[in-house]
Amino acid sequence: MPRKTSETLTEAELRIMQVLWQKGPGTVQQVLDALPVEQSPLAYNTVLTTIRILERKGYVEHSKDGRAHVYIPLVAQEEASRSEIRHLVSRFFRNSHEDLVLNILEDRGIAPQELDRLRRMLEEADQKAAEGSGLR
Secondary structure, three states: OOOOOOOOOOHHHHHHHHHHHOOEEEHHHHHHOOOOOOOOOOOOHHHHHHHHEEEEEEEEEEEEEEOEEEEOEEEEEEEEHHHHHHHHHHHHOOOOOHHHHHHHHHHHHOOHHHHHHHHHHHHHHHHHHHHHOOOO
16 A cells, blocks of 8 residues: 655655755756755655655646756745644644744743844734734
8 A cells, every 4th residue: 555645745855845946947857966965865766756746746847848857846935834834733733833832932942132033023913913903
């Protein structure tokens, strides 16, 4: 029985998507050549199989350039990142973003500068929410 397709990006899929996000559209060989050498190397067939999986998942599409397929990212990096975070929050934090943030703060602490930045971001979010609901 084949393995169930992961809802999120596997490590190999993420490596390939990072190349496509940074370099733009490319063939399997171009993606393979652009993969960082300090990470464990992937074989051509592994990259091809992984790109085909990404295509089935809707992360990339291909166009023909002569005999070659050129793969183009369909999902922006920010969108993929948000999707991964939603999945994480759903699986581990019962859909509570607050629990996620509290866990991060408890785990690693927070520098005063980071705390100030978070306060500013929260204030800006509050202002936008108040303006959006007409409460000011």
